[in-house]
Amino acid sequence: MPSKPTKKKKEKKTTPKKVVAKKTTAKKTTPKKVVAKKTPVKKSATKKNVKKYEEAQFLASIKPYALKKNEKYMNAKQKNHFLSILDSWAEQLQIEQDRTADKIQENVSNFPDESDRATHEEEFTLELRTRERERKLLSKINESIDDLKSSDYGYCASCGIEIGIRRLEARPTATRCIDCKTIEEIHERQQFG
Numbered sequence: 001m002p003s004k005p006t007k008k009k010k011e012k013k014t015t016p017k018k019v020v021a022k023k024t025t026a027k028k029t030t031p032k033k034v035v036a037k038k039t040p041v042k043k044s045a046t047k048k049n050v051k052k053y054e055e056a057q058f059l060a061s062i063k064p065y066a067l068k069k070n071e072k073y074m075n076a077k078q079k080n081h082f083l084s085i086l087d088s089w090a091e092q093l094q095i096e097q098d099r100t101a102d103k104i105q106e107n108v109s110n111f112p113d114e115s116d117r118a119t120h121e122e123e124f125t126l127e128l129r130t131r132e133r134e135r136k137l138l139s140k141i142n143e144s145i146d147d148l149k150s151s152d153y154g155y156c157a158s159c160g161i162e163i164g165i166r167r168l169e170a171r172p173t174a175t176r177c178i179d180c181k182t183i184e185e186i187h188e189r190q191q192f193g
């Protein structure tokens, strides 16, 4: 039985293929318009900068310890100084990590469509990387807090000398003195380079 395919094709075209369940009222009047595609990209770019800025800003906000003459290295007062630095850093990171987790969840539920998710994959990957970086830094901070409790904090894990108040203030999770760190980095470069 020969049918009329032309008519059927025409019928099919009138029905829109894409049914986007968005709450926007403009949906019916302009179905083909792709709205707000540039905004998420912009957002992630700014956010990345904000994240970097936040970390640098935290380290810069550390008030230098006022050293007294003949003060004993890593006395109770100094330990408290670093404990409060590490505690507030961990707290701030935890808040950021919760925010990142929310963002990842948001991405999953906002783009259930595979093609949509592919469009936002870069953003998604970035969030995952951020979470991983935050997680690593948090565990480093917690190790440093443990070191403080066991009085290992502030001494080089390789040679045992004092790491120094100023170096620790610039890098509160440092476990090596500047010399051992430099040697370690040279060895790493020789191994992998």
Ligand SMILES: [Zn+2]
Pocket: 156, 157, 158, 159, 160, 161, 176, 177, 178, 179, 180, 181
């Ligand atoms: Zn050392």
